[in-house]
Amino acid sequence: MKTIKTTVLLVLFLCLTCNVSQAQQAYQIHQDNVRPSKFMEYEKIAKEFNAACVEHNFQGTWYTAMSNDFKYFYITPIENMAELDERPFADMAKAMGDKFGDMFTRFDKCYDSHGTYIVVRDNELTYMPEDKADAPADENYRKWFYMYYTPENAKKMREGMKAVKEFFTSKGSKSYYRVYRNGFGQMENYYMVSISAKDEIDSATRGKANDELLGPDRWEVFSKVMNYTSRMEEYSGEMRPDLSYAPKEE
Structure with a gap:
């Protein structure tokens, strides 16, 4: 029985590794669920941490996003699962001594939960201009729509997502999404x-224009996704360049 369990786990791990390597881009996400009463203190520490990374020229990169319910997301591009075993802050922690640990002790007082996981960008379902991969630099406002589904509906859900992309393409929609x-x-x-805009007003204006462009037929197309969605969550937020980090170029 133990051998069977080990074999199953190995197969699952290999499948996950293949899924990441075959995708154009996978991201490691570290999520902090910050208490509303502590978010100002949290931001102060986060900026201190970024300043320390600059001082020590930390060799890593991440993009930071914040949702309207005070969740902070630190988004790091990764090439493969092996990168999860690395300890990128080891040298910096050694150089900083007790100051490094003290900083994270202060962080821990600002949230009730946090964790790390992986998401994969699905380029087959993403709708963007052919010469663009990411949102324009001046569009930091975000709307995020999470559509959950059960394993039995995986195939139908994907077919529905493809149908939506094809519909947007046929209409020449300018409402792009990843x-x-x-x-x-x-x-x-x-x-x-993920849908980007310059701000909340720009997002609403674009959304209304897109609804008019797609017309009433959009509901039939959207139903190909919604009919297989077990639940949906919608958040607004923004990218935070001030909390993002990249090492200085040589």
Whole structure:
């Protein structure tokens, strides 16, 4: 029995590794669920941490996002699962001594839970201009739509997502979006649609114009996804360049 369990786990791990390597881009996400009463203190520490990374020229990169319910997401591109075994802050922690640990002790007082997992960008379902991969630099506002589904509906859900992309393409929609799916470290299946804009007003204006362009037929197409969605969550938020980090170029 023990041998069977070990074999199953190995197969699952290999499948996950293949899924990440065959995708264009996977991301390691560290999520901090910050208490509303502590978010100002949290931001102060986060900026201190970024300053320390600059001082020690930490050789890593991440993008930071914040949702309207005070969740902070530190998004690091990864090439493969092996990168999860690395200890990128080891040298910096050694150089900083007790100051490094003290900083994270202060962090821990600002949230009730946090964790790390992987998401994978699904380029087959993403709808963007052919010459663009990411949102424009001046569009930091975000709307995020999480659409959860059960394993039995995985095929129908994907077919529905493809139908939506084809519909947007046929209409020449300018409302672009990127699609991400759950990866290693998450129990539920979902697609997350990320839509960028300059601000909340710009987002609402674009959304209304897109609804008019797509017309009433959009509901029939959207139903191909919604009919197989077990639940849906919608969040607004923003990218935080001030809390993002990249090492200085040589």
